[in-house]
Amino acid sequence: MDDDQQLEEALGGGPATREAPGFVFLCCQVGAEAAVKAELQRRWSQLRFAFSRPGFLTYKLPANHGLFADFDLNIVFARCWGFSLGTVRASDTESPARDVWRVYGERPCRRMHVWQRDQHPAGEHDFEPSITPAAREAHAAIRKACPRPGELAAEAHNPVAPAQRGEMVLDCVLVEPDVWWVGYHRAWEPVSCWPGGIPPLRLPPHAASRAWLKTQEALSWSGLPMPRGARVVELGSAPGGSSQALLARGLEVVGIDPAAMHPSVLGEVGFTHLRRRVRQVRRREFRKARWLLADMNVTPNCTLDAVEAIIRYPMVHIRGMLLTLKLPEWSLAKEVPKYLQRIRAWGYNDVRARQLAHNRQEICVAALMKPFRRTPERGSPATDR
Ligand SMILES: C[S@@+](CC[C@H](N)C(=O)[O-])C[C@H]1O[C@@H](n2cnc3c(N)ncnc32)[C@H](O)[C@@H]1O
Structure with missing residues (x-):
């Protein structure tokens, strides 16, 4: 344009x-x-x-x-x-x-x-x-x-x-x-x-981590239509502030992380911890999930590789995602359009990114498939941003 x-x-x-x-x-x-x-x-x-x-x-x-x-x-x-x-x-x-x-x-x-x-x-x-x-x-x-x-x-x-x-x-x-x-x-x-x-949020005393803030903000900013009871997988879930924010919205959460979750999160109804690295998780564990969050302390390309390996699996149908892409160097900011283009090429036609008020040197990407097709047309045309 x-x-x-x-x-x-x-x-x-x-x-x-x-x-x-x-x-x-x-x-x-x-x-x-x-x-x-x-x-x-x-x-x-x-x-x-x-x-x-x-x-x-x-x-x-x-x-x-x-x-x-x-x-x-x-x-x-x-x-x-x-x-x-x-x-x-x-x-x-x-x-x-x-x-x-x-x-x-x-x-x-x-x-x-x-x-x-x-x-x-x-x-x-x-x-x-x-x-x-x-x-x-x-x-x-x-x-x-x-x-x-x-x-x-x-x-x-x-x-x-x-x-x-x-x-x-x-x-x-x-x-x-x-x-x-x-x-x-x-x-x-x-x-x-x-x-x-800046969204009107205050970290509650029970929050397991400040990721509670960024997930609350990401949900409000993106408006992703996650219905109560839907299953979300979170890649990089420990110690669990983000999972708490999702659980509080009535979502079922599968947290994937080799690190320990906060005991209060482990005790919550609707939470399952797979204490492994993403690549050690069997793909069928993702079959019932419709939503995916990623917040791993790895490079943007590593996050995108991990997500792509999941969503390209034939039995996996992820409708929408919230991805935190860490930018260890500010010079990576110029790569953001390429990251977004890569996500669009997976069939997500509504892809937006924002450096949230509660993001650190990282950005949040919201991706949605509209309408949701269980078998996305890979590489379909997409809206900008
Ligand atoms: C920023 S923390 C996540 C914070 C978390 N979302 C929360 O709400 O508290 C990053 C996490 O990514 C996890 N991680 C890094 N590489 C991973 C991988 N390959 N698979 C799963 N988790 C990974 C780390 O163990 C770490 O707990």
């Missing part, structure tokens, strides 16, 4: 809702900036780089871009994006919150999404993206200064509450403690409903 088609694809809607700000902002993990830039260069080459800080970038849009407020950049390494309107320097003003509204102008507004750009690379110092105390404080001040409070949604007082689909959202990114970047978007996909693209 060429660049003009990309823009056309993102237009949608009627002329009455066209918007004309000149810049967009994007947020990503610290360290993912080069991957974001490369994706934009490849897919949106009319955008011109303007400014960046770790985890935050802005780009100039072409004149007459015609994008709507719910535009989807459709790129893997950006966590969230929106139109950029300008900055407020908290040190230069007595009331930064009032200045935020001045920059925002007369646009309608139902919610305020306020967050800080990531302070550390994912996983460093146990860093987990969240709506920080500084962001909560700024959110409260901006809400208090709202010139038209009657327009706000009832839940707008809650800094982590997701927006409803279709709502206009004021975005305020704390790029530095005293430099606030103001923008907006219209909430549409699940990720654009979450403040800063």
